[in-house]
Amino acid sequence: MKKWNVAAIRASKGVEKLGCCTAYDACFARLADEAGVPIILVGDSMGMTVLGYETTLPVMMEQTLSAVAAVSRSVKEALVVGDLPFGSYQCGEDDAMKNAVACLKAGADAVKLEGASDRVISLIKRMTEAGIPVLAHVGMMPQCVNAYGGFKRQGKTREEAQAVIRDARRVAEAGAFAVTLECVPAELAAHITADLKIPTIGIGAGGVCDAQWLVMHDLLGLNENPPKFVKKYAELAGIVRNAFRAYVAEVKSGAFPG
Ligand code: KIV
Secondary structure, eight states: OOOOOOOHHHTTTTTEEEEEOOOHHHHHHHHHTTTSSSSSEEEETHHTTTSSSSSTTTHHHHHHHHHHHHHHHHHHSHHEEEEEETSSSSSSSHHHHHHHHHHHHHTTTTEEEEEEEHHHHHHHHHHTTOOOOOEEESSSSSGHHHTTSSSOOOOOOHHHHHHHHHHHHHHHHHHHHHOOOOOHHHHHHHHHHHHHSEEEESSSSSSSEEEEEEHHHHTTTSSSOOOTOOOSSSSSSHHHHHHHHHHHHHHTTOOOOO
């Protein structure tokens, strides 16, 4: 199979559903790539999954670049998307452009950013025109956690749903090659999926989207308390804990090294 590119991702709409996930290091990215995951997102969820924060907000651009470089070094076929962290595209367009360029220089094939305000729409247009493919993100935007007052499902009322539909149209018109729909009702995600020409990638947004995201630590069962919509495809936390336990016990008893 050859390398996924944004044209192939666009063309997958209505043809094939894509199971996409996050990864933050070379080891897991290689395994996901070998398994045929078409898009690997170096998500700012690393703030919570890898760095131990409560939210994605503390993630620094340098941490994103280092993870993007590690992931892209080991990926052969998946499209690698660098998630621009909070603060990297909020402080001026030129700054945002520099950070997006840095992401591609580190090895990403595209960048992801959250929102559909006039400011973000202008960025999506400028990045797209500069040859930087953009994956948009609407619905629940974790970088707005402080503005929401918690990680709150979006699009529940008629007005909120209209706002998410408008946001999804705006990012598509601005040139995004796909859009993430996070934590919105399934009927709303289905409506947007039918409405747009670009693929929708849902997370906590029901089964009708063109593709799905799962955060790697949730998918593999490394996170033992994942959100309710998650399906764990393995229970690695217990396996890993038991392996560490057995190792410590064997060193103590003298069984290892033999
Ligand atoms: O950072 C992240 O993990 C995300 C999800 C949508 C997959 O943005």
